[in-house]
Amino acid sequence: MKVDIWSDVVCPWCAIGRARFEAALADFPHREDVQVRWHSFELDPSAPREYSEPLAENLAAKYGVSVEQAHGMHAQMTEVAAADGLDFHFERARSGNTFDAHRLLHLAVDSSAGGSPELQDRLKERLFRAYLTDGEPIGDPETLVRVAAEAGVDADAARAVLDGDRYADEVRADELQARRYGITGVPFFVIDSTYGVSGAQPAAALREVLDTAWAEANPLTVLTPAGGSDAGACADGSCAI
Template sequence: MDIQIWSDIACPWCYIGKRRFERALEQFPQRDQVTVTWRSFQLDPTLPERSDLDEVDYLVERKGMPREAVEQMMGEVVRQAAGEGLKYDFDSLVVANSRRAHRLLQAAKRADALDGGSRGPALKEALLSAHFEHGENTGDAEVLVRHGVAAGLAADDARAALDSDDLDASVEADIREAAEIGVRGVPFFVFDNRYGVSGAQPTELFLEVLEKVRSEKASPIITVDGAGEACGPDGCA
């Protein structure tokens, strides 16, 4: 079974959705027959490498959201993250452009395709944790290279990836494909090109879709819009 997942490093529900999906996959008897591919998506490509705004001010000023609503939303996100074993720290979070991080993730994915490695998943996890739990600037070259090397990339390859036009084209191709299939928010999961699951759905729903895809014949993508939260260009909900 092939699963494609569109997400952004700067998306809080993407990390939560990742955990819920992984828990479902752990319970799926045929998990060794599942291939997961992480795809690029940017919520705000206009951000500088690092913004002077904190997360609350960014959402208030750039997205036009009421401060009280933002604070309530973030409190709920922190609570939901804690339920998945994640320790979000919005007070120290650095608002940064995720484009370089996506290029680095594309480099890790290409390296994995050559030797069957697992650099991509390790790097994805590390960057999400760095951004939401450890207050690291995931737009900074040194931070990205350090995490790339820790995931198994050579330092020179990691550094070259950050501003690679070739890898940027791969990022753009992922974003373009997302638009073509109607992705308006992330995380977005496509199971065997049959079912599209939008948002950080409960583990039970992911497991249900895994079982359904396993047992059904191919059909057009059907989007399952449950109560899962997602992030879009205008903010998170």
């Protein structure tokens, strides 16, 4: 089963969505057969490498609310995240352009460069934590190289990517596919190119989609041996003896 997830590394709901998806997978009986791939989505493609103003001020200007209200929104989001085992610290956040972070996520999954879906997922989690918990400047190249190395990506390879334009086309291709799907918000989950799930849905809801998709892709064929019947079966809450 393929699960493709569009998200941005500065998106708190995306981090929560990842945690809830992991919870949905935890007791999914076919977990080893699920292949997860992260895809690029920039919430603000025009963002500078790093914003000069604090995140709360940026949020207040964006949504036309007061700075106090923005702090309240962050506090509410922090509570939601804590319920899913995440430790958000918006007061530390140093937001900025995420295009380079997405390029490194493509490096992490590129098998020709030693990447894998598992490595990509580790980097994704580390980038979420760098921004939402540790207060790392998410658009700073040296920070990105260090964070990528901490996740297991070769530091020299990461630096070489950021020194050039490698994987830029892959990021844009992801974003083009998002537009084709009609994705306007993230996280967005696509299961087996058939089911689309928008938002950080509860783990139980995500598990239900996984169960449905698996059942449809792997229908059960019931066979009755030649000369046999279903007479020897209990049904309807009773069993004749």
